[in-house]
Amino acid sequence: MVRSLWTAATGMIAQQTNVDTIANNLANVNTTGYKTQVNEFKSLVGLGVRNASISSVFKEGSLTASDSDTAFAIDGKGFFAVRGADGNTYYTRNGNLKFTLAANGGNMLATSDGLPVLDTQGKAIVLGSNYVMSNITVSKDGSLCYPDAKNKPQPIGITIGVFQFNNPNGLERLADSLYQQTAASGQAINEARNNNVEKSSIIQGYLESSNVQVVDEMVNMIVAQRAYELNSKAITASDEMLQQANNLRR
Numbered sequence: 001m002v003r004s005l006w007t008a009a010t011g012m013i014a015q016q017t018n019v020d021t022i023a024n025n026l027a028n029v030n031t032t033g034y035k036t037q038v039n040e041f042k043s044l045v046g047l048g049v050r051n052a053s054i055s056s057v058f059k060e061g062s063l064t065a066s067d068s069d070t071a072f073a074i075d076g077k078g079f080f081a082v083r084g085a086d087g088n089t090y091y092t093r094n095g096n097l098k099f100t101l102a103a104n105g106g107n108m109l110a111t112s113d114g115l116p117v118l119d120t121q122g123k124a125i126v127l128g129s130n131y132v133m134s135n136i137t138v139s140k141d142g143s144l145c146y147p148d149a150k151n152k153p154q155p156i157g158i159t160i161g162v163f164q165f166n167n168p169n170g171l172e173r174l175a176d177s178l179y180q181q182t183a184a185s186g187q188a189i190n191e192a193r194n195n196n197v198e199k200s201s202i203i204q205g206y207l208e209s210s211n212v213q214v215v216d217e218m219v220n221m222i223v224a225q226r227a228y229e230l231n232s233k234a235i236t237a238s239d240e241m242l243q244q245a246n247n248l249r250r
Contacts, residue, residue: 002242004234004238005238005239007234008048008234008235008238011048011230011231014051015227018051018220022217022224023221026214026217026218026221032177032207032210033177033207033208033210034177035058035059036056036057036059036211036212037055038054056168056169058169061208061209063208064207064208068096068098070099070109071095071205072097072204073203073206073207074201074208077168077197077198078164079091080162081122082110082178083115083116083118090174090178091163091171093208094177095207096111098110098111100114107127107128108126108127109125117160119158120142120160120192120193122161131156137153137204138160141159142160142192143155143160144156144160161192162191163190164188164197164200165189166185169184170186
């Protein structure tokens with residue numbers, strides 16, 4: 001009976017984590033580029049259950065039109081690369097970008113939090129002040145273009161970097177829709193330098209919505225809450241059985 005108490009308690013802990021994960025998914029239903037998280041459970045072989053991991057589902061979200069010239073959606077498996085405040089490289093599907101003033105002059109393409117977006121060479125994308133930012137267009141392969149004398153967009157020699165991973169589920173999830181490379185994810189694959197991967201396309205004027213399915217998450221929430229209640233009742237039943245066993249000794 002003591003084992004039954006422990007088994008039910010582990011079930012309650014696991015389902016509480018499950019509820020928290022589902023609630024986080026629902027809270028981020030409108031977050032650009034957000035990927036649904038799911039709990040993975042592991043049996044403790046007669047001693048209950050525990051959360052083995054929380055993984056992300058990298059299914060593409062729907063594309064939403066945007067009025068911003070610096071809104072970019074990735075059609076494919078790729079990620080944008082950004083340089084964090086600590087100097088490390090991180091990856092994101094959030095293409096809600098903007099041009100901001102660079103430290104050494106010019107205009108830098110950055111995330112909404114001001115992190116520099118990297119090109120195919122791993123360098124921050126900085127344009128001179130001679131460019132009119134509203135005239136910048138981006139082709140499907142990520143090349144930045146500027147109109148010539150005949151008002152036809154021409155590549156200016158800078159391409160937005162897009163990177164893939166052999167195992168995106170191995171990426172470490174951080175705040176603000178950022179991911180960090182790990183040993184489990186493998187090294188980042190630069191699409192511009194690798195012809196063995198399916199190329200992604202960059203679509204200007206669109207943003208990738210989160211892939212959270214509200215109805216599915218609500219159903220999962222109900223199931224998790226009922227499982228939590230069931231484990232709670234199991235603890236109550238075990239407690240009553242222990243109390244009766246204790247009374248028999250009197």
